[in-house]
Amino acid sequence: MKYEALPRTGQESAMSDRRGAHAVLAFAMVAGAAWLLAAPLAASLVVGVGAAFFTWIAGAASGEPAALVPAPVVDLPDRTQEVIDAVDDALLIIERQRITYANHAARRLFGAERVEGDYRLALRHPVAADLIASDRETGDPVEIAGLGDADRRWVMSVRHVEGGAKLVTLRDRTDSWIAERMRVDFVANASHELRTPLATILGFIETLNEGRAVEDTAIRQRFLGIMMGEAKRMQQLVDDLISLSRIEADRFSVPQTPLALGPVIEEVAGVIRSGLREGGDRIELAIESAPEVRADRVQIGQLLHNLIGNAIKYGRPATPIRVALDQAQGRVRLRITDQGEGISPEHLPRLTERFYRVDAGRSRSVGGTGLGLAIVKHIAERHRATLDIESKVGVGTTVTVTFPVISRESLS
Ligand code: ADP
Numbered sequence: 001m002k003y004e005a006l007p008r009t010g011q012e013s014a015m016s017d018r019r020g021a022h023a024v025l026a027f028a029m030v031a032g033a034a035w036l037l038a039a040p041l042a043a044s045l046v047v048g049v050g051a052a053f054f055t056w057i058a059g060a061a062s063g064e065p066a067a068l069v070p071a072p073v074v075d076l077p078d079r080t081q082e083v084i085d086a087v088d089d090a091l092l093i094i095e096r097q098r099i100t101y102a103n104h105a106a107r108r109l110f111g112a113e114r115v116e117g118d119y120r121l122a123l124r125h126p127v128a129a130d131l132i133a134s135d136r137e138t139g140d141p142v143e144i145a146g147l148g149d150a151d152r153r154w155v156m157s158v159r160h161v162e163g164g165a166k167l168v169t170l171r172d173r174t175d176s177w178i179a180e181r182m183r184v185d186f187v188a189n190a191s192h193e194l195r196t197p198l199a200t201i202l203g204f205i206e207t208l209n210e211g212r213a214v215e216d217t218a219i220r221q222r223f224l225g226i227m228m229g230e231a232k233r234m235q236q237l238v239d240d241l242i243s244l245s246r247i248e249a250d251r252f253s254v255p256q257t258p259l260a261l262g263p264v265i266e267e268v269a270g271v272i273r274s275g276l277r278e279g280g281d282r283i284e285l286a287i288e289s290a291p292e293v294r295a296d297r298v299q300i301g302q303l304l305h306n307l308i309g310n311a312i313k314y315g316r317p318a319t320p321i322r323v324a325l326d327q328a329q330g331r332v333r334l335r336i337t338d339q340g341e342g343i344s345p346e347h348l349p350r351l352t353e354r355f356y357r358v359d360a361g362r363s364r365s366v367g368g369t370g371l372g373l374a375i376v377k378h379i380a381e382r383h384r385a386t387l388d389i390e391s392k393v394g395v396g397t398t399v400t401v402t403f404p405v406i407s408r409e410s411l412s
Contacts, residue, residue, distance in 0.1 A: 090170040093161070094119050094132060100165070109148050109170070119168075123147065132158055132168060141171070153177040189355040193237055193369065197230035233367065240371040243302065244354070247378040254384060258406055259295040261325055261334060262287045268304040269323060272312070279318060283308065286324040290332045293403040295383055303379045304336075306372040307399050311338035313366040315396065332405055337398040343391040351389060352377035376401075 084091060090106035092099050092115070099122060102115035114122040120129045125147050141155035152174045159167045204223045208214055265287060273280035304323075311321040315338035322337045343351065343358055350356045355370040357363040363370060373389075380387040380401050391397040 088172070090172075092119065092122075092168040092170075093165050094168060095163070095165040106170070128156055131156065132166060141169075143173070144170075186354055189370075190237075190241060193355065194234055197233045197237075200230045201227050233364075233369075236367065237369045237371075240369045240375060244371060244375055244378065247299065247375065247382060251378065251382050254382065255294050255296040255299075257294065257296070258292040259297055259300065260292050261290065261295070261300065261332065261403075264297060264300050265304060265323055265325060265334075268301050268308065272305070272308055276312070282312075282315075282318065282321050284320050284322050286322060286326075288324075288326040290325055290327045291405045293332050293383070293385075294406055295403070296379075299379045299382070303376050303401065306376050307336040307401075310372060310399075311336055311340070311397070313363075313368060314338065315340035319396075327405075328402070330405060332403040334401045334403070335398055337396060339396040342393040342395055342397055343389070344393050345391075348389055348391065352387070 085104040087103060088105060090109045091101075091103040092106050093101035097118055097120070099115050099117065099119050102110070107115050110122045119132060123129055123132075125144065127142075128144050128147060131142060141157040144154045144156050146152070147154050147170065152172065154170045155173050156171075157169045159169075161167045204227050208220065208223055212219075214220060265285060269283050269285055273283055308321065308323060315321055319339035322335070324333075324335045324337070326333050347356075347358050351358075352373045354374045356374075357368065357370045360370070376399075377387055383403060385401050385403040388400040388402070389397065390400070
């Protein structure tokens with residue numbers, strides 16, 4: 001253990017100052033007395049210095065020795081390596097074409113065995129290798145595709161560090177790139193979905209303007225009927241887009257109002273039955289007693305509309321549609337089952353994507369927008385509920401939404 005003197009306290013400083021004053025006083029008195037006794041000046045000064053010296057020593061002998069205490073431990077372990085390894089970005093130091101240092105993320109990306117030699121072999125990416133080889137620093141990071149996995153996106157920067165080495169930083173931007181691509185795809189899909197009915201409506205308006213169709217009542221009625229259908233399709237699409245963006249905007253605020261789902265199911269089923277020209281009695285309800293859940297009544301109504309609507313659209317005509325509510329493993333379970341064409345397994349993971357349809361023509365012919373299940377997914381997420389779709393081709397589909405119940409503590 002290292003020891004060092006503590007800094008002088010105020011009391012010690014005062015003592016030292018006093019000893020100095022005593023020594024000066026002794027010098028003045030003894031040298032003055034010797035000179036007054038007619039001693040030569042040099043001799044007077046010598047005896048004065050001697051007196052001052054002895055006075056100082058005496059003072060020192062009577063004083064306390066300086067305290068020694070353990071010094072605080074200052075040799076902390078060097079954690080630089082640990083910190084660099086904890087950085088999410090891949091970091092490489094390259095000197096004379098060889099990788100001399102790779103952090104944990106870089107070793108994971110390129111493989112531990114490859115990050116020790118020539119950087120071109122480790123990276124296997126011509127654009128990235130050229131950037132490192134060129135002697136310029138990257139002012140702005142450069143976007144790189146296909147390092148590691150083919151569909152990942154990176155931003156890369158190269159900086160010169162001491163001793164002619166280069167520090168290469170690679171930041172994974174795959175997630176934001178996917179989000180951006182989804183946004184662009186969404187706008188393109190929405191525009192495309194709106195453009196088709198709009199083109200139909202414009203076409204019929206032109207034909208009606210041409211004259212013959214205006215005079216022929218039957219043709220005019222038919223055209224107007226088609227235009228009405230297309231306009232309703234556009235309206236449905238715009239309504240679904242607005243719902244989706246509202247639900248997405250609210251996704252972080254979990255609904256707080258306790259709601260019994262049974263009465264909402266009965267109400268929605270009633271509305272759908274009355275809207276069906278025939279086959280309203282296909283909808284069978286099996287509502288068991290279940291605890292209330294925290295829910296947004298309007299959104300639960302929309303979720304039921306979409307799921308029962310799909311069961312009607314894709315179920316075989318005249319087959320029953322069963323809407324069941326019960327309690328399972330301490331949660332409230334809602335199930336909608338149809339006997340229809342079913343969905344083959346490869347489509348199941350993508351059904352909740354916006355505008356994803358198994359058969360686009362079939363969906364449009366029954367008035368689908370391709371947004372119904374995306375809306376259901378977002379409503380379920382907002383309610384912290386899980387969504388599960390099971391289906392067997394040729395047999396039918398069951399969609400299950402399972403809600404958490406309100407805990408006792410939160411009720412009290
Ligand atoms: P859509 O408006 O096209 O019905 P959804 O988002 O509600 O859009 O559903 C996406 C696709 O999933 C539908 O186009 C359809 O192919 C399929 N689908 C949804 N529900 C069912 C179901 N009950 N039976 C069979 N296929 C379904």
